[in-house]
Amino acid sequence: MGERGQVLTRRNVSSLVIDRLCDQAGGQGATVACFYFDFAAQKEQSPTSVLGALLRQLVCGLEEAPEEISRAYQCQKNAIGGRGPQLSDIVEMMQTTSSKGRMFICVDALDECAAEYRVKLLDSLNQVLEKSPGTRIFVTGRPHIISEMGRCLSGRITTVSVSPKRDDIIRYLHNRLHEDTTPDAMDSALEAEILKKIPDDISEM
Numbered sequence: 001m002g003e004r005g006q007v008l009t010r011r012n013v014s015s016l017v018i019d020r021l022c023d024q025a026g027g028q029g030a031t032v033a034c035f036y037f038d039f040a041a042q043k044e045q046s047p048t049s050v051l052g053a054l055l056r057q058l059v060c061g062l063e064e065a066p067e068e069i070s071r072a073y074q075c076q077k078n079a080i081g082g083r084g085p086q087l088s089d090i091v092e093m094m095q096t097t098s099s100k101g102r103m104f105i106c107v108d109a110l111d112e113c114a115a116e117y118r119v120k121l122l123d124s125l126n127q128v129l130e131k132s133p134g135t136r137i138f139v140t141g142r143p144h145i146i147s148e149m150g151r152c153l154s155g156r157i158t159t160v161s162v163s164p165k166r167d168d169i170i171r172y173l174h175n176r177l178h179e180d181t182t183p184d185a186m187d188s189a190l191e192a193e194i195l196k197k198i199p200d201d202i203s204e205m
Helices: 002-028 048-060 067-078 087-098 115-131 145-154 166-178 188-203
Strands: 031-036 103-108 135-139
Touching: 002 031, 002 048, 002 103, 002 135, 031 048, 048 087, 048 103, 067 135, 087 115, 115 135, 115 145, 166 188
Parallel strands: 031 103, 103 135
Antiparallel strands: none
16 A cells, blocks of 8 residues: 555646646746656556657647658658667657757656666666756655666756655545545544554565
């Protein structure tokens, strides 16, 4: 329960940020692209597939696709078997796209990206940032990836710690226990143990 609760909290934070960016983007002529990592789909979420998904969103946010990207798409389409673009091709297209205006790239739960993919993904995003001064990247993840991000993004990061307060957790548990459809299945001793054990466990994460 603690692990799932932590993931839901991060998703809520990401959703709030993304919604706010989307609300403001239109008036500022900016584009927002986002990607949510899923631990259960690590093998499928390679740097190529992740950046490809982000690129599609960025291009869709433009009034017109840049000529360079249209040309690259046709070249890939005409290749034998319709070969998909390589990672370097996608990075170059993202650089071209993001140079056309202000862009926000949001990546949720980066710590759930496979370790062997994470460095390559961060290096690719760093290449995009170097050529795109108007691009900003928002990332959520557990604290252990902060040093890795700092190395790959040339130290250009600002971190904000988000964690639930003990009183908020207890208030949430009180509400959930109050809504329990089988109140007779729990006595006061079990309720007291829940209200003590869960906040203690979460505070240690």
